[in-house]
Amino acid sequence: MPKDSGIGASTKRREDIRFLTGQGNYTDDINIAGQAHVYFLRSDIAHGTINSIDTSAAAAMPGVVRVFTGADFEGVGGIPCGWQVTDRHGEPMQEPAHPVIAQGKVRHVGEIVAAVVADSLSQARDAAEAIVLDITDLPAVVDMKAAVAEGATKVHDDLTSNLCYDWGFVEENKGAVDEAFANAAHVTTLELVNNRLVANPMEPRVAVGDYTRHNDESTLYTTSQNPHVIRLLMGAFVLGIPEHKLRVVAPDVGGGFGAKIFHYAEEAFCTFAAKACNRAVKWTSSRSEAFMSDAxxxxxxxxxxxxxxxxxxxxxxxxxxxxxxxxxxxxxxxxxxxxxxxxxxxxxxxxxxxxxxxxxxxxxxxxxxxxxxxxxxxxxxxxxxxxxxxxxxxxxxxxxxxxxxxxxxxxxxxxxxxxxxxxxxxxxxxxxxxxxxxxxxxxxxxxxxxxxxxxxxxxxxxxxxxxxxPSNLVGQLGARAGLYESATVRVNATGGLVVMTGSHSHGQGHETSFPQVIAEMIGIDESMVEIVHGDTANTPMGMGTYGSRSIAVGGSAMVRAAEKIIAKTKKIAAHLMEASEADIELKDGAFSVAGTDKSVAWGDVCLAAYVPHNYPLEDIEPGLEETAFYDPAxxxxxxxxxxxxxxxxxxxxxxxxxxxxxxxxxxxxxxxxxxxxxxxxxxxxxxxxxxxxxxxxxxxxxxxxxxxxxxxxxxxxxxxxxxxxxxxxxxxxxxxxxxxxxxxxxxxxxxxxxxxxxxxxxxxxxxxxxxxxxxxxxxxxxxxxxx
Amino acid sequence: MYNFEFVQPGSVADAASAMAGEDAQALGGGQTLLPTMKQRLASPATLVSLTGIADMKGVSAADGVLTIGGATTHATVASEAAGSFPGLAGLASHIGDPAVRNRGTIGGSLANNDPAACYPAAALGTGATIVTNTREIAADDYFQGMFSTALDEGEIITSVRLPIPQASNYQKFVQPASRFALVGVFVAKYADGVRVAVTGASEEGVHRWTAAEEALSANFSASAIEGLSVAADGMINDLHGTGAYRAHLVGVMTKRAVAAAS
Amino acid sequence: MAKVNMTVNGSPASGDVEGRTLLASFLRDQLHLTGTHVGCDTSQCGACVVHVNGEAVKSCTMLAAEADGAEVTTVEGMANADGSLNVIQQAFQDHHGLQCGFCTPGMVMSAAALLKENPKPTEAEVRTYLEGNICRCTGYHNIVKAIMAASGQDVGAIAAE
Structure with a gap:
C-alpha cells in the first residue's frame, strides 16, 4: 500500500501551482527600476590577437551608459578554477588566466571582447555594431590530438603546450596492468568518441547585477544551481567583494544539468558594471549566445x-x-x-x-x-x-x-x-x-x-x-572547495517549520520532497513545512545542487538539523510533563512519556520555546532554530x-x-x-x-x-x-x-x-x-x- | 532586430504601393523572416504585413485547379485542401509545428524559397502558377536556386494555382534538428505525365528529377525507379548528411511517395 | 511607436510599441505577464506559445503589432475562474508533467490547442503535436501522460508512477 504522505509517498509537487499558472519567478522576470542592459560583443573567430578596440563611436551612441573592454578589467581577478589536478609526474596542471573580458587574444568563438551598457538592449546592440575591432587571425586549434602534437599553435602563449595535464590513475598500477594484458587470453580493444554536448536547460542564463552605493552592497540575481558557490568564487577571487557585502540570489531556475553550476564571466560583469555605473545591469542570454557561452x-x-x-x-x-x-x-x-x-x-x-x-x-x-x-x-x-x-x-x-x-x-x-x-x-x-x-x-x-x-x-x-x-577526500584530490551541505531548521512559535537549505531546486522538487522528510520525522502534515533556498541572504553557506547530491547531502544536513530540534523539543516536553527526557517519545506530532498517558502536542512545545514562562531556562535557550552542516563519509x-x-x-x-x-x-x-x-x-x-x-x-x-x-x-x-x-x-x-x-x-x-x-x-x-x-x-x- | 515601420494594408493595391517604398519588405507569417531579423541579418525600413488582406486568404478548388491565397496559413491549407488535394494537405500538415503552421503562409514560403522548405516541392511538382500582383509565373521559371526566385523587388505573391493531380504524395525525411526537409520529394501524377520535385537535397534548391518523371510516366509504381540513381555531385553536404546520403534518400523518398500517392 | 489594443486573458490591454516589438516582449515587459517564456531565437522551443484568436502561436515569432485587435490568452489566463487549476494544469500536476517549469506555459498552451482540435488524441498524436515544444527535464513521458489524462483517457497503460 503506497503511503500518502511522508517518506515514500508520491506527494504532488506544491511548486507546480506557480509554474502552471505563470507565477514563477525566474531571473529574467526580475526587473529593477532604472536598470540598464548589457550587450556582449563576442568574438566571431576562434583564435586571434587583439590589436586594438576602438569604442569611441559606440560610446557616443544614443542611450549608451558605458562601454567596457578587457582594459577595464586589468587588476580585476580572473574567473577561477575550483579544482587542481596533479599529473602523473606529480606536477600541477597548467592553469591559464581566464579574464572576464578578453585581454590580448580571443580564444574561442563567443568569448566576450567588449560589453556595451545602455538604457535598452537595442541601444546596446546598436552601439556594439559601432565598435571597431582590429584582430589578427591566428590558426585555430580544434582537434585534440593535433593540439598536443609537436609544433601545434598554442592556445595560451604563456603555457608550455596545449596539454593541461597528463593524468595517470593509479599510476603505481600501470606496470601490473600492462603485465596482465601481456598474459591475457583475450584482449578487446575499442576506440570511441564521447560526443560534445550542450546542456541546454530551457531557461537561458540571465544575470542582473544591482548595487546600492550608500552601503556599498552588491546583489547578483543569477540562474545558478549554487548561489553560495558563486558568491564565494566571484566575491573572493574575481571582484574582491567580501561576502557580507555581496548577496547572490538564484530564484526559480529553469533547469541546470550542470551548465548552471559554474561561475561565468557574465555574472562577474553585471555585478562589476552595476557598481561602476551605479545602476542595475541586466543580461539575458539568447539561445544563440548560450551555445557559444554556456560550458x-x-x-x-x-x-x-x-x-x-x-x-x-x-x-x-x-x-x-x-x-x-x-x-x-x-x-x-x-x-x-x-x-x-x-x-x-x-x-x-x-x-x-x-x-x-x-x-x-x-x-x-x-x-x-x-x-x-x-x-x-x-x-x-x-x-x-x-x-x-x-x-x-x-x-x-x-x-x-x-x-x-x-x-x-x-x-x-x-x-x-x-x-x-x-x-x-x-x-x-x-x-x-x-x-x-x-x-x-x-x-x-x-x-x-x-x-x-x-x-x-x-x-x-x-x-x-x-x-x-567527502570534503577531506576531495580536498586531497585537488578540490579547492568543501562539498558539505547545510540546513537551518527554524520552528515557528505555533509549530510550523521553515527549512533553509543550501541545496538548490531547479526542477528537482525540493519544496515538496524535503518537507516529506521533516513531516515523517515529527509526525506532522507536510504542509507545515516550507523550504527556503536560493538566496545567500537567508540560507546558510551551502554548496548547491549537482552530482545527485541534494537529498543525500542536503537532505542529510536537514535531518541532522531536525534531529537537533527534536532533541531540544524533547527536553522542553520533559520539562512540561515533569518527566525524564529519556522517556519522551515523539510520534504523530505529539510527545508522550513512555509508560504513561501523559502527552503534549508538538505545537504546545514549540510555543513554550518562544513563550518560555514554564521553561528550563537554566538548561536551554528559548527559541527553536538549529543549523547543521553535513559532510558525507x-x-x-x-x-x-x-x-x-x-x-x-x-x-x-x-x-x-x-x-x-x-x-x-x-x-x-x-x-x-x-x-x-x-x-x-x-x-x-x-x-x-x-x-x-x-x-x-x-x-x-x-x-x-x-x-x-x-x-x-x-x-x-x-x-x-x-x-x-x-x-x-x-x-x-x-x-x-x-x-x-x-x-x-x-x-x-x-x-x-x-x-x-x-x-x-x-x-x-x-x-x-x-x-x-x-x-x-x-x-x-x-x-x-x-x- | 533593427527597428522598422510596420504597416498592415487591407488590399493588394495598398500593399503594392507600400512595397514601392525604399527598403520595404513583405511579411507573410514571419516564421522565417522574423527569426532572420532577430539575428540582424535583414534590416527593412518598412515591413508590409500581408496577413490583413482578405483577398489573399483562402483555398478554393475549381476546374481541376486548387487556388490558394498567398497569405493563407499552412494550417488552413492542411484542413481545407484535405478533400480536394490530399497530397498537398499532407505536405502542409507537416511543415514546422502546429504553432508555426498557424502563422506561416504559402506565399511567404515560396517567396523565401528556402532550399529545405516543403512548399517549393509542391509548387514545382505540380507545375503551379505563381500569381503576383503584376503577373503570372510558371513554377518552372519561378525557382532560381536557393533563396532565389523570379520575383522582382516589391512584387507580391497574391495566390498560387496548383493543378490538382490524379494522385500525389509528399515524403519528407527530416533533418533531425531543424525538422526541415533533409530530403523531401513531391510526386504528382497527371493524365499527361508525372512530375517529381525534390527539396532539401540540392545546392541548387528545389528541382525536378526528370529521369524519375520519365520512368514514372511510363509506369507509376515504386518499382519503376529501381535502378535509377541520383548523382551526389551538387547535393548538399553538411553535418546532417553527405551528398551521397541525400542522393540516396531522393530515391527512397520518391519510391515511398509513389507508393503512398492518393 | 504605435498604439496597440488587444484583449488579453479577457481584459483590455493596450500599449505603445515599436514595429519590432515582439508579442512575447509586449506581454512580458509591458503587461508584466511573465508566464510566457522565451527559450530560443529560432522559433523552435515553444516556451512562448500563447493563443491568438484561439490559435496557438509562438509569441516570440509574432509582432505585437500583428496582434492588434486580437484576443490573446496566456498561461496566466488558463486557471478556472476561482483560481484553481484547470483540467490540463491539474493533469500536469497530478502526473508530474513538469520539473523546472520553464517550458510548462508553452506546454499547457499547446496541450489546450491540441485538445480543442482533437479531444481524444492517441499517444502518437500527442507526441507529434508537441513537435514544437521542447522540454529538457521530463523526457516527455509524463507530459504525454498528463495530456492523455486531461483528455479523459485512461493512462494506466502508460508505464510508471
Missing part, C-alpha cells in the same frame, strides 16, 4: 582495452582518453575527466587491475565542464561498450558475461580508489530481465525483419558515485541495469527507440513520483546523446551547431515511454536517510544501451559493424551500413 559537456576521445582470462574473467582494464577543456578552465572542468571518471572505471565489475590515462587538452573552443553525469557517463560508456564488444568477440551472452564479473560482496574496494558501500547488481539485472521479455525478442526481431527493418537489443549496467562529496553508489530495443530502417538509416527499460537501485526513495521523473529526464538526455545531439566545430573553430536549427534536441516524438523501476533497494550505509541520489543515473546508464542495441541490430543484418559513434544519426548509420 559544454563530454567531448572525450578514448581508447579502452579489456583483458580477459581463458574463463572470461576480466583481469585488467586500460584506457587512454583525450579530454577537451576548451579554451579556458571552467569551474570544475579538471575534475570531470579525472576524479569523476577514472574512479568509476571499475563499474559493476571486480576487475582487479585498472589503469586510466587522461590527457586534458586546451583548444579554441568553448570551455567544457560538467554536464549531467559528468565523467561517469564517459566511464560507463567506454566500459559497457567494451564489455559488449568482448561478449560478441567471444561469442558469449553479454548479460552472462556481465553477471560472471559482477562485484557481489560489499563493501567493495575498487582498484580505482573508491569503496562501494552497498549494491546488488544481480538483483537489478534480474529486475531488468523481468521487465524486457528477452525470450520474446527473437519473435519481435522476426516481426521487424518481415517489415524490412532491423531490430537490436542492448543491455548494460552502470554504477555511479554521487552524493558529492563517502560517495553514494546508485547502480542499475538498462535495456534498449531499437529498430533501424535500413533504407534511411533511421534508428527508432522501440522500448527502454531501467532498473535502478537508488537506496531509499523519498518521493517515487519525483524519482521516476528524474530518471525519465536523464534517460531522455542519454538517449538524446546517443541518437541526436552533437556539438560540432569546423576546422577553423567555427561553431556549426549554434542554434536548434543544427543542434538536435530530443523532442516528444523522438522518445518512447520508459519503463522504470526502483524496487531494488540496498540502502546507503553512511547517510541517515539511506538514500543514494537519482538525478544523473538515466543520463549515465542509457547511452551504451542504445549503442549496444544499434550494433546488435546492424550485426543481425549482416553488417560488419562492431562500433558506431554517437550520435547514431540516420546519415551515420546509413554510411556504416554502406561502407
Amino acid at each position: 559544454h559537456g563530454r567531448d572525450h576521445v578514448s581508447k579502452i582495452e579489456l583483458a580477459l582470462d581463458a574463463e572470461n574473467n576480466f583481469t585488467a582494464l586500460r584506457t587512454e582518453t583525450y579530454a577537451n577543456m576548451g579554451a579556458y578552465l571552467s569551474t570544475f572542468a579538471p575534475s570531470v575527466p579525472t576524479w569523476l571518471h577514472g574512479t568509476l572505471m571499475a563499474g559493476n565489475y571486480k576487475t582487479p587491475l585498472i589503469y586510466v590515462n587522461v590527457k586534458a587538452v586546451f583548444t579554441n573552443t568553448v570551455p567544457v565542464d560538467a554536464y549531467r553525469g559528468a565523467g561517469r557517463p564517459e566511464a560507463t560508456y567506454q566500459l559497457e561498450r567494451v564489455v559488449d564488444k568482448a561478449a560478441r568477440e567471444l561469442g558469449v551472452d553479454p548479460v552472462a558475461l556481465r553477471r560472471q564479473n559482477f562485484v557481489t560482496e560489499f563493501p567493495y574496494e575498487t582498484p580505482v580508489a573508491v569503496a562501494y558501500d552497498t549494491g546488488d547488481y544481480h538483483a537489478t539485472m534480474d529486475q531488468l530481465e523481468s521487465m524486457i521479455d528477452r525470450e520474446g525478442f527473437a519473435a519481435r526481431r522476426a516481426a521487424s525483419e518481415a517489415n524490412g527493418k532491423l531490430r537490436g537489443l542492448g543491455v548494460n549496467c552502470y554504477i555511479e558515485a554521487c552524493g558529492i562529496a 563517502n560517495f553514494t553508489y546508485p547502480s542499475g541495469a538498462y535495456a534498449c530495443e531499437v529498430e533501424i530502417d535500413p533504407e534511411t538509416g533511421k534508428v527508432t527507440i522501440e522500448s527502454f527499460a531501467a532498473a535502478d537501485d537508488f537506496g531509499n526513495v523519498i518521493n517515487p513520483m519525483i524519482v521516476e521523473g528524474q530518471v525519465h529526464g536523464g534517460l531522455a538526455q542519454g538517449i538524446g546523446q546517443a541518437l541526436l545531439e552533437a556539438c560540432a566545430y569546423d576546422e577553423n573553430g567555427q561553431l556549426l551547431t549554434g542554434s536548434y536549427m543544427d543542434y538536435a534536441m530530443p523532442r516528444a516524438d523522438d522518445l518512447p515511454n520508459y519503463q522504470v523501476d526502483h524496487s531494488c533497494v540496498t540502502p546507503c550505509t553512511h547517510n541517515p536517510l539511506g538514500v543514494k541520489g537519482c538525478g544523473e543515473a538515466g543520463a549515465i546508464g542509457s547511452p551504451p544501451a542504445v549503442i549496444n542495441a544499434v550494433v546488435d541490430a546492424l550485426q543481425s543484418g549482416g553488417h560488419a559493424v562492431d562500433h558506431i559513434d554517437m550520435p547514431v544519426s540516420p546519415s551515420r548509420v546509413w554510411s556504416a551500413m554502406n561502407s
